[in-house]
Amino acid sequence: MTSVLYDAPGPRAKRRNVLISVVFFALLALLAWFVWDAMDEKGQLEWALWKPFTESDAWTTYLLPGLGDTLTAAALAMVIALPLGAFFGISRLSDHVWVRLPAAWVVEFFRAIPVLLLMLFANEFYDRWTNVSSEQRPLYAVVTGLVLYNASVLAEVVRAGILALPKGQTEAAKAIGLRKGQTMSSILLPQAVTAMLPAIVSQLVVIVKDTALGGVMIGFTELLNSRGTLAANYANPVPSFVVVAILFIVLNFILTSFASWLEKRLRRSKRSTGAVLSAEDMEELNPAATGGTYGTGAGGTI
Numbered sequence: 157m158t159s160v161l162y163d164a165p166g167p168r169a170k171r172r173n174v175l176i177s178v179v180f181f182a183l184l185a186l187l188a189w190f191v192w193d194a195m196d197e198k199g200q201l202e203w204a205l206w207k208p209f210t211e212s213d214a215w216t217t218y219l220l221p222g223l224g225d226t227l228t229a230a231a232l233a234m235v236i237a238l239p240l241g242a243f244f245g246i247s248r249l250s251d252h253v254w255v256r257l258p259a260a261w262v263v264e265f266f267r268a269i270p271v272l273l274l275m276l277f278a279n280e281f282y283d284r285w286t287n288v289s290s291e292q293r294p295l296y297a298v299v300t301g302l303v304l305y306n307a308s309v310l311a312e313v314v315r316a317g318i319l320a321l322p323k324g325q326t327e328a329a330k331a332i333g334l335r336k337g338q339t340m341s342s343i344l345l346p347q348a349v350t351a352m353l354p355a356i357v358s359q360l361v362v363i364v365k366d367t368a369l370g371g372v373m374i375g376f377t378e379l380l381n382s383r384g385t386l387a388a389n390y391a392n393p394v395p396s397f398v399v400v401a402i403l404f405i406v407l408n409f410i411l412t413s414f415a416s417w418l419e420k421r422l423r424r425s426k427r428s429t430g431a432v433l434s435a436e437d438m439e440e441l442n443p444a445a446t447g448g449t450y451g452t453g454a455g456g457t458i
Contacts, residue, residue: 195394205392209399214386222371222382223403229295229378230364233302237363238356240303241310246340248315259311267308272369275301279374294377298370302363309359317352318344350422357415361408379403 165173195201208214247259266274279297282288288296321344329339371381383400387393 198394200394205390205395208386208390208392209395214390218382218386218389219379219399219403222377222379223407225295225376225382226364226367226378227407229298229302229367229370229376230360232299233306233363233367234360236299236303237307237310240307242314244307244311245314245318248311249318249340251336263308263311265308266304267312269305271301271305271366272373274304275370275374277301278304294370294374297374298367298376298378301370302366306359306363310356313352313355313359314348317348317355320351321347350419353415353419353422357412360415361411364408364411365404 192201244259244263247255248263250256250259275297278300279293282293282296282300318340325343325347326339329343334342367376367378368380370376371378371384375381379400383396387396390396
């Protein structure tokens with residue numbers, strides 16, 4: 157069966173696809189066996205190393221508090237970076253030079269600096285010039301670094317999403333007398349959100365993972381930092397890395413799954429926003445239903 161977009165594979169292509177799939181899964185199984193054998197040879201599969209993760213102390217003392225700090229920092233960074241990124245992205249599209257140029261400078265400046273360097277600068281800033289306590293300073297520094305970097309990246313995502321829309325959308329809005337602010341808020345942004353959502357979610361996943369940088373460099377007690385303390389107490393560094401990696405995978409999978417559900421919901425809602433006319437409305441619009449006449453002011457009868 158042939159589609160408009162592609163030709164259905166024939167017998168030879170089907171055999172080739174099956175062969176490629178078999179080879180891929182064979183290589184994947186070989187890699188899994190190699191990792192398992194290497195860990196077994198080094199004694200990393202012994203039950204004594206994995207047993208702490210079946211007890212509550214390892215979770216309540218180390219992993220869950222670290223996970224809570226990771227979620228706190230990531231949530232604060234998301235809540236602040238999303239509107240800030242939208243603001244700078246829209247500002248870069250302004251007709252006013254005094255708005256567009258400063259926004260572009262801010263975005264390009266913070267987008268060019270590594271997020272870890274921003275965290276280190278923020279940590280020094282809060283240490284020297286503010287009254288933030290030493291316990292709260294790592295959280296403030298991590299959130300500040302994440303916000304400055306990711307807001308600048310999200311600003312470019314917003315700008316690209318709006319520019320990707322057909323120019324006819326803006327021209328039609330101007331034709332009916334909408335101002336640029338009304339066009340942006342009522343016409344362009346609602347349409348661009350669906351197109352931007354995959355890129356936005358990818359950046360939110362980056363935010364979650366980048367919280368680990370604060371734990372490594374400035375002592376923020378996030379999940380990876382807590383893993384280090386756990387591994388030191390239980391002498392199981394490799395199993396603790398595996399468990400923390402699984403936690404990050406599950407966390408990001410939940411985030412991307414929610415985003416996929418939200419994207420599908422937005423697409424369905426946009427496909428079903430047409431107005432539904434009642435029977436009375438149809439009678440008013442149909443001249444035959446009113447004895448061959450149009451409504452008042454329509455120019456008489458036919």
